[in-house]
Structure formats: C-alpha cells, structure tokens
Amino acid sequence: MNRLAKWIMRLYPAAWRARYGDEVDALLADSGSDARVVADLLQGGIRMRISMWSFSKLAPTLAIAGMLAGFGGSFLVTPTYRSVATMQITHAKINPADNPANRIANLNETIQQMETTVLSHTSLSLVVTDSRLELYSDERKTMPMEDVIQKMKRNIRIQFVSLPGRLGRQTSAFDISFTYPDASKAQQTVRALMERFDQQNQAMQAHHGGPGEVLDVLDTASLPKLPVFPDRRSFAVAGLLAGLTMATITATIRRISRQFTMSLPSPTA
Amino acid sequence: MSDPTLLVLASLAEGDKHGYAMMLDIEAFAGVKLGPGTLYGAITRLEQQDWIRPLKSADRRRPYTITPAGRGHLQTELAGLQQVVKTGLARLRHA
Numbered sequence: 001m002n003r004l005a006k007w008i009m010r011l012y013p014a015a016w017r018a019r020y021g022d023e024v025d026a027l028l029a030d031s032g033s034d035a036r037v038v039a040d041l042l043q044g045g046i047r048m049r050i051s052m053w054s055f056s057k058l059a060p061t062l063a064i065a066g067m068l069a070g071f072g073g074s075f076l077v078t079p080t081y082r083s084v085a086t087m088q089i090t091h092a093k094i095n096p097a098d099n100p101a102n103r104i105a106n107l108n109e110t111i112q113q114m115e116t117t118v119l120s121h122t123s124l125s126l127v128v129t130d131s132r133l134e135l136y137s138d139e140r141k142t143m144p145m146e147d148v149i150q151k152m153k154r155n156i157r158i159q160f161v162s163l164p165g166r167l168g169r170q171t172s173a174f175d176i177s178f179t180y181p182d183a184s185k186a187q188q189t190v191r192a193l194m195e196r197f198d199q200q201n202q203a204m205q206a207h208h209g210g211p212g213e214v215l216d217v218l219d220t221a222s223l224p225k226l227p228v229f230p231d232r233r234s235f236a237v238a239g240l241l242a243g244l245t246m247a248t249i250t251a252t253i254r255r256i257s258r259q260f261t262m263s264l265p266s267p268t269a
Numbered sequence: 270m271s272d273p274t275l276l277v278l279a280s281l282a283e284g285d286k287h288g289y290a291m292m293l294d295i296e297a298f299a300g301v302k303l304g305p306g307t308l309y310g311a312i313t314r315l316e317q318q319d320w321i322r323p324l325k326s327a328d329r330r331r332p333y334t335i336t337p338a339g340r341g342h343l344q345t346e347l348a349g350l351q352q353v354v355k356t357g358l359a360r361l362r363h364a
Binding site: 016030047048 | 287288289292304305306307308309310312313328329330331
C-alpha cells in the first residue's frame with residue numbers, strides 16, 4: 001500500500017512534490033498507509049492538479065470527461081425502439097365531381113373514427129394481453145390495467161402523412177408508430193394495431209352496408225435496429241456541455257476565492 | 270469543527286509540530302484523522318496565507334510554527350464558532 005501511495009504522489013504537481021514530497025514521504029513512513037490514506041492522497045492530488053490548471057486546460061479536460069461520462073451513462077438507460085408503418089385509405093368509388101378537399105376531409109374523419117375505436121380501452125387491452133405479445137408484463141403485475149393502457153397510449157402515435165400530387169387528392173395516409181423496449185415486440189404491436197384498423201374498417205363497411213373505403217398498407221411495420229432513446233449523441237453532447245459548465249464555474253470560483261491558486265512559498269531550510 | 274486549516278492552526282497554537290505530530294494531535298483533541306493529502310493540502314494553503322511558517326530542519330520531518338497573523342485568524346474563527354455554539358446551546362435549552 002505504501003508503494004501505491006508513493007505512486008499516487010506523482011499526481012501532485014512537480015513543484016509541490018519538490019517542496020513537500022519528502023515531508024509526505026516521512027509522514028507515510030511514520031503513519032503507514034491503508035486504503036483510506038491512498039484515497040485521501042488521490043483526492044488531494046486531483047484537487048491540487050485541477051486547481052493549478054488554467055481554464056484553457058480545465059475546459060477541454062472536463063468537457064471530454066463529461067462527454068465520455070454522458071456517452072457511457074447512456075448505456076445504463078434502458079433503450080426503447082420505435083416501429084412505424086404507413087397505411088392509406090381511399091374511397092372505393094371515386095366521384096370525379098367531388099371536391100378533392102372534401103374527399104380528403106371525409107377520409108381523415110373516417111381515420112379519426114377508426115382511431116378512437118382502435119385506441120379504446122377494450123381494443124388496447126386485447127393487444128396488451130395478447131399471448132404473442134405479452135406487453136408490459138412487469139407493469140401489469142403492479143399497476144391497474146387502466147394505467148397500463150394509458151402508458152401504452154403515450155407510446156402509440158397516429159399521424160397523418162401528406163401524399164404528393166394526384167395521390168394526395170384521392171387518398172389519405174397515416175403513420176402508426178409504437179415505442180417499446182423490445183424492438184421485435186414494437187414491430188408486432190404495430191402489426192396488431194394495423195389489423196385492428198383493418199377490422200374496424202370492415203366493421204364500418206358492414207355497418208354502412210357497402211364498400212365504403214379501401215384500407216391499404218403503404219409501408220409494413222419496420223423492425224427498428226437502433227433505439228430512439230437514449231440518443232447517445234445527445235447524451236454525449238449534454239455531458240460535454242456539463243463539463244464546460246463545470247469548468248467555467250470552477251474557474252470563476254477559483255478566481256473569486258484565489259484560495260486554491262498555487263504560488264508555492266520557498267522552503268526555509 | 271472539520272475545517273482542516275483550523276484544525277492545523279489549533280494544533281500549532283499549542284507548539285511547533287511536524288506533519289505526523291499534527292496528525293496525532295488533531296486526532297487526540299478533535300477525534301478527526303486527517304489523511305496526508307488533506308493535511309498537506311491545508312499546510313500548503315496556510316503557508317500561502319502566511320498563517321504558518323516552516324522551521325529549519327535537518328530532518329525530512331519539517332516542523333511548522335503558527336505566525337502572529339495565523340494566531341489572529343484562529344482567534345477570530347474560534348470566537349465566531351464560540352458564538353454559534355453558545356447560541357445553539359441556549360436555543361436547545363429553551364426548545
């Protein structure tokens with residue numbers, strides 16, 4: 001342990017070692033060293049070293065340390081993946097005399113009606129408890145189903161997609177996305193939601209008695225390879241900024257207090 | 270009291286001492302075991318402030334002495350602490 005303590009002494013600035021090194025050596029010889037002594041020397045060495053650094057050295061060091069810590073820390077966060085699919089809906093029979101804007105508005109209204117049913121408590125509880133999916137199995141042990149459904153709803157997004165040109169005047173399209181810690185389950189859940197949209201469309205057609213709208217798949221549910229959260233780059237940038245902030249605060253405090261500024265006195269001996 | 274600079278000054282107020290002697294003295298009167306990094310960090314700062322001064326020594330165990338300025342600083346700090354202790358105890362009695 002004494003050897004380790006002496007090795008840690010190298011962390012201290014050379015000028016400081018030249019002035020106090022022998023004295024600390026003698027102290028270690030008298031007191032002996034254990035893990036606590038080694039930790040104390042290490043902490044003192046780092047503080048002394050940092051206290052002597054100018055801002056131009058402190059800032060990049062803390063920024064890089066923060067960036068690495070942020071990047072490393074992102075691996076401690078449970079990643080979540082987002083699967084997305086795109087569906088389109090078209091009137092089975094298009095009347096050329098119809099105003100295209102009204103046509104799209106009607107289709108969008110139909111999508112919203114279907115969305116209300118697909119995202120209802122009954123519909124989503126069937127998806128959650130589907131034995132192939134077994135979503136939120138941990139949460140279901142501790143939370144009421146209503147809360148699990150609310151959590152699931154926050155991770156589902158239905159968004160209209162604008163289609164270009166003539167297609168955009170005849171068809172309305174929308175994305176269905178779901179974010180979940182398991183990429184494969186995210187994909188399977190989006191598929192299940194697409195099926196529910198399809199079933200709902202058929203049910204509406206049966207209710208209105210005739211071919212109303214045609215629902216097609218534009219893009220199948222994707223299998224995400226990269227997580228949407230944590231965004232490792234954002235974590236690294238946040239760490240970098242935190243390091244720079246810390247360097248600025250340290251330099252400011254040091255300038256104000258001047259307590260840690262090293263100007264070694266010359267030995268009397 | 271856990272400020273190492275005050276502990277070192279309080280130790281040297283009794284007489285000149287080298288690092289290890291200070292360490293033992295502080296442990297005895299304050300129950301605080303200062304590590305070598307903390308002790309010599311405090312010694313460095315106290316020397317910079319001219320509150321302590323190293324004495325001539327042929328040995329590696331260099332003794333230090335408290336300067337009049339250091340004695341004055343210690344007195345001021347302890348008077349402040351005494352006021353806090355007095356007030357705190359009085360308030361505890363009336364609580």
